[in-house]
Amino acid sequence: MGSVFGFLEVVINSSTSILFGALGILIMQLAGVMNIGAEGMMLIGAFSGVVGSSITGNVWMGALFALVITGVTGLVYGFCTITMKANQVVVGIALNIFGEGITTTLYRMIFGMDSDSTKVDSFHTVGPFNIPVYIGILMVILLTVFLYKTKCGLQIRGAGEYPKAIDSVGMNVNRIRYLSVVAGSMIIGLGGAYLSLGDLSFFTENMVSGRGYIALAAVIFGRYTAVGTWLAVLVFGAGEAMVYRFQAASIGVPTQMILMIPYLLTVIAVAAFGHKGNGPAALGIPWSKEEKQ
Amino acid sequence: MNMKKIIKPVLSILLALLVGAIVIAVVGENPLDIYRSMLVGAFGSKSAVAGTLVKTTTMIFVGLSYGFAYKCGLVNIGIEGQLYMGGLLSALAAIYVELPAPIHIPLCLIAGFAGGAIWGAIAGWLKNRFNASEMITTVMMNYIATYFVAFMVNGPIKEKDGTYPQSERILDSARFPTLVPGTQLTIGILIAIIAVVLYIIYWKKTAGGFEMSVVGSSERVAAYAGIPVKRMIITSMLISGGLGGLAGAAEVLGVQFKIMDGLSSGYGFDGIAVSLLGNNSGIGIMLSSLLFGALRYGGNAIQMFTSLPIAVIYILQALVILFVVVDVFRMERRK
Numbered sequence: 001m002g003s004v005f006g007f008l009e010v011v012i013n014s015s016t017s018i019l020f021g022a023l024g025i026l027i028m029q030l031a032g033v034m035n036i037g038a039e040g041m042m043l044i045g046a047f048s049g050v051v052g053s054s055i056t057g058n059v060w061m062g063a064l065f066a067l068v069i070t071g072v073t074g075l076v077y078g079f080c081t082i083t084m085k086a087n088q089v090v091v092g093i094a095l096n097i098f099g100e101g102i103t104t105t106l107y108r109m110i111f112g113m114d115s116d117s118t119k120v121d122s123f124h125t126v127g128p129f130n131i132p133v134y135i136g137i138l139m140v141i142l143l144t145v146f147l148y149k150t151k152c153g154l155q156i157r158g159a160g161e162y163p164k165a166i167d168s169v170g171m172n173v174n175r176i177r178y179l180s181v182v183a184g185s186m187i188i189g190l191g192g193a194y195l196s197l198g199d200l201s202f203f204t205e206n207m208v209s210g211r212g213y214i215a216l217a218a219v220i221f222g223r224y225t226a227v228g229t230w231l232a233v234l235v236f237g238a239g240e241a242m243v244y245r246f247q248a249a250s251i252g253v254p255t256q257m258i259l260m261i262p263y264l265l266t267v268i269a270v271a272a273f274g275h276k277g278n279g280p281a282a283l284g285i286p287w288s289k290e291e292k293q
Numbered sequence: 294m295n296m297k298k299i300i301k302p303v304l305s306i307l308l309a310l311l312v313g314a315i316v317i318a319v320v321g322e323n324p325l326d327i328y329r330s331m332l333v334g335a336f337g338s339k340s341a342v343a344g345t346l347v348k349t350t351t352m353i354f355v356g357l358s359y360g361f362a363y364k365c366g367l368v369n370i371g372i373e374g375q376l377y378m379g380g381l382l383s384a385l386a387a388i389y390v391e392l393p394a395p396i397h398i399p400l401c402l403i404a405g406f407a408g409g410a411i412w413g414a415i416a417g418w419l420k421n422r423f424n425a426s427e428m429i430t431t432v433m434m435n436y437i438a439t440y441f442v443a444f445m446v447n448g449p450i451k452e453k454d455g456t457y458p459q460s461e462r463i464l465d466s467a468r469f470p471t472l473v474p475g476t477q478l479t480i481g482i483l484i485a486i487i488a489v490v491l492y493i494i495y496w497k498k499t500a501g502g503f504e505m506s507v508v509g510s511s512e513r514v515a516a517y518a519g520i521p522v523k524r525m526i527i528t529s530m531l532i533s534g535g536l537g538g539l540a541g542a543a544e545v546l547g548v549q550f551k552i553m554d555g556l557s558s559g560y561g562f563d564g565i566a567v568s569l570l571g572n573n574s575g576i577g578i579m580l581s582s583l584l585f586g587a588l589r590y591g592g593n594a595i596q597m598f599t600s601l602p603i604a605v606i607y608i609l610q611a612l613v614i615l616f617v618v619v620d621v622f623r624m625e626r627r628k
Contacts, residue, residue, distance in 0.1 A: 036428060080615065080618075084619045084621075086618045086619040086620065087618050089368055089428065090565075090569065090618040091615065091618060091619070093370065093562075093614065094612075094614040094615045094618070095611070097562060097565075097566070097610055097611040098607070098612070098615075100559075100604065100607050101604045101605065101606070101607025101608035101609075101610070102316070102607075102608055104602055104604035104607070105316075105320060105601060105602055105604045105605050105608065106320065108600075108604075109320045109321065109600070109601075205604075210432065210433070210436055213432045213433065214433075216429060217429045217433075220426070220429070254444050254447070254448060256440040256441070256444035256447065257440070257444055259440050260436065260437050260440045260441070263433040263434075263436040263437050263440075264433070264437060266429065266433045267419070267425075267429075267430050267433045270419075270425040270426065270429050270430055270433075271419050271422075271423040271430070272423070
């Protein structure tokens with residue numbers, strides 16, 4: 001029994017960063033803005049979290065700093081995709097490349113090659129988990145209520161599903177999308193910050209290693225609902241927990257084969273549940289009043 | 294019209310360099326010094342030019358790879374993985390098959406193409422069969438491929454006498470002959486140029502290329518016109534993957550002469566920028582490959598002679614992509 005619980009503990013711990021990432025992506029995509037760039041946003045969140053907390057000496061200030069920086073990143077993302085109506089996939093890819101470049105460069109410039117210098121405090125633990133884990137689970141519940149039981153949530157989903165209707169009642173589609181993108185980006189950034197502050201308490205180059213894409217897969221796999229996304233994230237968390245288990249057990253399977261598991265699992269999940277039709281109808285289509293939609 | 298085609302990428306590059314300069318200044322280096330050492334590093338001597346052209350070779354293959362899928366409406370973010378699988382298969386052919394050079398080199402190239410093509414086609418098949426977004430599957434398959442290659446060079450094909458996780462050196466008969474004696478420049482660049490020519494012919498002159506571009510602009514229209522959409526998708530991913538595989542083969546046969554863990558340092562992602570900046574056209578891809586080749590090779594000089602890491606060029610690359618796609622000057626906007 002103890003080992004089952006221990007396994008679950010690892011599952012939940014290692015999936016929390018992906019959970020934040022996925023919930024942020026969920027909000028953005030429900031509002032109609034596609035986000036391939038979560039990988040870069042998480043990386044920026046992870047880095048700025050470490051910077052903020054090593055400057056202030058407080059891990060929460062670090063998380064706050066990450067929120068601000070990724071909020072600004074989201075604003076730029078919104079400007080490119082909503083105002084300038086640029087191809088959302090390509091802007092996302094550019095963001096991922098930018099995230100890798102800027103964090104690696106700044107990391108070397110600020111901290112040098114010595115990885116010990118970025119060692120920062122971790123979050124407090126309550127019971128088996130640290131506080132952000134509970135915040136993540138709370139967020140799943142709050143988001144479900146917010147998106148499906150409030151007027152505001154309805155407007156967000158409307159902007160992604162049928163923007164014309166939102167516009168015809170005199171509301172500003174692009175303003176709703178901007179707010180969703182910035183809020184979503186901040187939550188994604190929190191996922192990155194959790195990775196560097198909660199999971200590991202240091203930054204390493206390119207540490208997100210595909211989690212942004214896995215989070216996106218989880219949103220699709222979870223059928224665009226908060227609870228579904230959470231369950232999907234737990235499946236991927238189980239993949240990562242299996243990696244640790246197999247590595248610890250040293251059962252003779254080569255390490256590299258074990259490390260493939262989460263990625264293989266994602267491919268299988270997307271293939272098994274990746275049917276379109278659950279996604280918002282206007283996902284990826286920029287809105288403009290004058291043009292026929 | 295034609296002027297715009299040239300002005301837009303040039304302005305995008307200039308803007309990217311400008312914003313990049315601000316970033317460099319913020320981290321406390323002199324942007325002019327950095328750009329100068331990059332320029333000298335890329336073109337300052339005969340061997341520098343050769344080095345730049347070697348990187349250009351890789352850039353052409355990855356650029357063509359992204360462009361080929363993009364023209365069919367597909368987003369192949371998995372070039373990195375296709376490069377690794379192509380590199381692996383061509384290395385196997387180059388190490389373990391003994392043949393005279395005129396046959397051995399083509400065989401290794403075919404093996405490289407096949408390695409990438411299989412990897413790309415799997416994503417195409419998953420899309421056709423299960424409606425799985427290729428954007429996610431190809432990224433995941435990058436990780437799977439790099440881990441698989443890491444597994445191979447740590448175990449099954451690890452060199453006999455040596456401690457590094459790398460394969461044996463490839464046989465001499467599989468090595469690309471040198472083009473300019475005393476430099477790194479090999480016939481790889483010629484093979485890349487042949488690939489560009491074939492790319493242009495395919496998209497401009499063949500029925501298959503036309504049908505595929507119809508699929509790229511609208512799957513629905515293509516289906517109405519009786520074009521086999523699914524077959525086009527899988528063919529496109531196959532060839533796109535194959536071109537990515539050739540990038541790996543060129544790296545193994547012309548640069549590293551073995552395969553190891555870090556065969557590519559993110560070249561697969563460079564393909565996206567190369568292709569977008571070149572507007573997915575053959576000539577455009579060739580020109581932007583030269584730019585990114587110079588950036589890559591000149592980037593080494595930055596790493597060596599200044600305190601900045603080579604990752605700076607990722608920032609420049611991302612900015613170039615952004616300025617191209619965001620259309621800052623509203624050149625493509627309707628009146």
